[in-house]
Amino acid sequence: MRLNAKTAIITGGTSGIGLATAQAFVRHGADVTITGREPRRLEVALARIEHNCTGVVADAGDDEAMEAAMRSAAARSGGIDIVFANAGHYVHSALGHTTRKDLENQLGVVANIFMTVQLALPHLRDGASIILMGSVYASMGPPGAGAYAASKAASAALARSLASELSPRRIRVNVVVPGAVDTPSWGMDAMETSARDGQKKRLGERAPLNRMTTADEVANAVVFLASDESSGVQAAEIVIDGGTTGAPAGSPRFIRGE
Numbered sequence: 115m116r117l118n119a120k121t122a123i124i125t126g127g128t129s130g131i132g133l134a135t136a137q138a139f140v141r142h143g144a145d146v147t148i149t150g151r152e153p154r155r156l157e158v159a160l161a162r163i164e165h166n167c168t169g170v171v172a173d174a175g176d177d178e179a180m181e182a183a184m185r186s187a188a189a190r191s192g193g194i195d196i197v198f199a200n201a202g203h204y205v206h207s208a209l210g211h212t213t214r215k216d217l218e219n220q221l222g223v224v225a226n227i228f229m230t231v232q233l234a235l236p237h238l239r240d241g242a243s244i245i246l247m248g249s250v251y252a253s254m255g256p257p258g259a260g261a262y263a264a265s266k267a268a269s270a271a272l273a274r275s276l277a278s279e280l281s282p283r284r285i286r287v288n289v290v291v292p293g294a295v296d297t298p299s300w301g302m303d304a305m306e307t308s309a310r311d312g313q314k315k316r317l318g319e320r321a322p323l324n325r326m327t328t329a330d331e332v333a334n335a336v337v338f339l340a341s342d343e344s345s346g347v348q349a350a351e352i353v354i355d356g357g358t359t360g361a362p363a364g365s366p367r368f369i370r371g372e
């Protein structure tokens with residue numbers, strides 16, 4: 115029980131990495147509040163988590179709703195020990211084809227992360243752990259994804275400043291940096307099996323481990339950062355990408371010369 119008696123809030127806990135993390139947190143003894151924008155998706159997710167978890171409908175960009183979510187999470191034990199600022203989405207942003215609205219929509223994700231932490235602040239216990247969502251795209255220079263990459267790089271920069279501001283209260287701020295994770299965000303659920311398998315294989319071939327990362331593997335890293343086992347880890351980034359960025363020359367695509 116690595117998170118025994120800890121109270122956590124996860125933004126975007128209805129799917130993918132957020133849902134897997136909520137399940138892992140509960141398994142490790144935490145009391146968890148998840149947020150999401152859709153009441154029905156929240157209900158379905160809560161049914162999958164079963165116990166020690168509640169849900170609050172809150173768009174991460176809606177400060178009033180997020181404030182209510184923080185109050186609700188804190189009310190469960192008188193404070194919050196863990197914040198996982200996970201909620202996010204992808205907006206394609208090819209140069210020459212991107213509107214200001216697209217940019218603001220994508221870059222707004224990092225504003226939402228800042229506000230999530232700020233709204234949690236009055237409820238955070240000393241020694242709390244905050245985990246922000248990053249991405250390997252922040253450092254890979256993916257074409258057509260400049261706004262997404264910039265927003266994830268901004269998360270990492272933000273974590274470092276927040277860590278400096280919050281260290282006097284022993285509050286830690288770290289970042290998880292996933293590669294290609296097998297979640298609904300890739301839009302593969304609607305594909306036929308053979309197309310889906312082909313797409314997963316192609317995405318997995320960017321990594322020396324030759325597969326996509328699972329949401330559970332990212333959740334394991336978040337559990338570590340949320341737990342007291344990582345008490346000395348501050349302003350750090352944990353990369354969970356099967357070696358995509360650390361050893362790109364070992365990927366099947368590189369070895370084939372693609």
Ligand SMILES: NC(=O)c1ccc[n+]([C@@H]2O[C@H](COP(=O)([O-])OP(=O)(O)OC[C@H]3O[C@@H](n4cnc5c(N)ncnc54)[C@H](OP(=O)(O)O)[C@@H]3O)[C@@H](O)[C@H]2O)c1
Nearest residue numbers: 126128129130131150151173174201202249294295297299
């Ligand atoms: N999958 C990957 O390969 C990958 C790699 C690196 C980083 N990431 C990052 O990991 C995070 C989670 O992605 P995922 O792959 O797990 O995607 P996902 O399966 O689509 O889940 C996204 C979650 O975020 C919620 N969400 C999105 N926008 C929100 C908002 N404005 N307010 C509240 N909740 C919101 C969604 O809930 P509702 O739709 O119900 O609101 C859902 O629960 C994202 O920040 C993503 O950029 C993903």
